[in-house]
Amino acid sequence: MHMRSEGGQSDTVIRRLRSFRPLSAAAASALDKVVRERILRVGAGHDLVSEGDPSDRIRIVLSGWLARYKTLEDGRRQIVNFVLPGDSCDAYVYLLARMDHSISSLTPVTYSEIRREQFDELIASDRMLADAFWCETLANASIQREWVLNIGRRVALERVAHLLCEICERLRPVGLMDGNSCAFPVTQMDLADATGLSVVHLNRTLQELRAGDLIVLRERTLTINDLDALKNLALFNANYLQYPQAIG
Amino acid sequence: MHMRSEGGQSDTVIRRLRSFRPLSAAAASALDKVVRERILRVGAGHDLVSEGDPSDRIRIVLSGWLARYKTLEDGRRQIVNFVLPGDSCDAYVYLLARMDHSISSLTPVTYSEIRREQFDELIASDRMLADAFWCETLANASIQREWVLNIGRRVALERVAHLLCEICERLRPVGLMDGNSCAFPVTQMDLADATGLSVVHLNRTLQELRAGDLIVLRERTLTINDLDALKNLALFNANYLQYPQAIG
DNA sequence: CGTTTAGTTGACCGTGCTCAAGGGGCGTGG
DNA sequence: CCACGCCCCTTGAGCACGGTCAACTAAACG
The missing domain is CATH 2.60.120.10 (Jelly Rolls)
Incomplete structure (x- = not known):
């Protein structure tokens, strides 16, 4: 309907x-x-x-x-x-x-x-x-x-957290977030190449985020358990995404 | 005249x-x-x-x-x-x-x-x-x-070399290169912040470039002794600067 | 002449890389 | 149906690149 x-x-x-x-x-x-x-x-x-x-x-x-x-x-x-x-x-x-x-x-x-x-x-x-x-x-x-700031100045944990925040914030306005979850069809190799990390270290970084109960990522689905905490960790500020309605 | x-x-x-x-x-x-x-x-x-x-x-x-x-x-x-x-x-x-x-x-x-x-x-x-x-x-x-590529995937020596190549290639068309030299009014802290490195490591990286006789950098003047060698080291390809006349 | 800013050096340490091996899921072909 | 290969994820061990801290010098400046 x-x-x-x-x-x-x-x-x-x-x-x-x-x-x-x-x-x-x-x-x-x-x-x-x-x-x-x-x-x-x-x-x-x-x-x-x-x-x-x-x-x-x-x-x-x-x-x-x-x-x-x-x-x-x-x-x-x-x-x-x-x-x-x-x-x-x-x-x-x-x-x-x-x-x-x-x-x-x-x-x-x-x-x-x-x-x-x-x-x-x-x-x-x-x-x-x-x-x-x-x-x-x-x-x-x-x-x-x-991204230049992200890769140049954030450490691995912050950096990966930031990327995840960004993706969720970009998926939301086009209706691809289902609550705090979304399809996440990206391999760890892709994430590594996006964050300037090695696959091995990216894997360990994801595990650290999981261990902190911040995210669940399995079977190509990402769930953010605590978005505020993740944004805090990532020093995330959505202004750069330039959605007029989201600013100030 | x-x-x-x-x-x-x-x-x-x-x-x-x-x-x-x-x-x-x-x-x-x-x-x-x-x-x-x-x-x-x-x-x-x-x-x-x-x-x-x-x-x-x-x-x-x-x-x-x-x-x-x-x-x-x-x-x-x-x-x-x-x-x-x-x-x-x-x-x-x-x-x-x-x-x-x-x-x-x-x-x-x-x-x-x-x-x-x-x-x-x-x-x-x-x-x-x-x-x-x-x-x-x-x-x-x-x-x-x-720059995302530079900071994400090049090691410090390549990265600094790449930045120097870029700056020279950008100064040339506006007439600010004097042969292989140019005014270079940037502190090492600025260079560090531009390359995502610490000041200390940037300093050592510059010294490595000097030791290889690739550059002279003193008194706010940069001279590139061997531009081809520097570009080689940096894996530099000017296409991204988008000067139509410079592209194949 | 003191103070500040920029560059340099040494020593130590940690984040993140490399190499290597193994496991699980899945599709393909025997 | 199982064997095989492939892709992706995971884990361990060791190491190196680059960071941090600290001290010193030299030049610039008020």
């Missing part, structure tokens, strides 16, 4: 963009129309975009998780951000010539692929929509800065 | 933006006019912008170095990026409500402060100019991602 307001498949995307700007029903349905035109699926473990690719298309994630990552020649890998349902992979990157990083699917992913010209046309039709996409881009940059 | 093309005080800014988009003489002089309207100076060690400030003004750096940084409650500090002459502090951030980080001057700084409305008007007048500012914003995001 779900009432779907207007979005259908692109509900999540619209919720996400509305966390930045109020979108009119007209804008939402224009977006929905464009999104539906070319919906693709890909299994886990595929690169949607590779470093060096020309950046001529926009991709918007409808379901599934992805990771933006960079690698060094000798194979060291760093995840620089997660791409969650509702996020766009690279709105506006076509202003630059080439991708500076790769994006790979951590789970099976459904996404919409939009040609640059079509995207241009879409955002030209509605100022709020254009601004919402820009806000998303700027919010991503803000997250990126927090 | 310098011939100044059109910019005067905003030469550096125009060079910087032209590394992203060809700007017409008209666009350049419109920018120059706006820049000149309100030029401010500030000594070293001042916060131009503080975390939480409303982001209602644009600042463009004419001379001097600044650092974007974030802090944790207990005082740990991480520089997340340097702001160099020609860079704008925060074009377009006014789309978001508040600053997520602070910006402080590392040296005396000359900068232009532009009101949001005035900036809107300026970029509405010239598409290339608007795009150039957007490119700068996106290029900054790209640098931010590289």
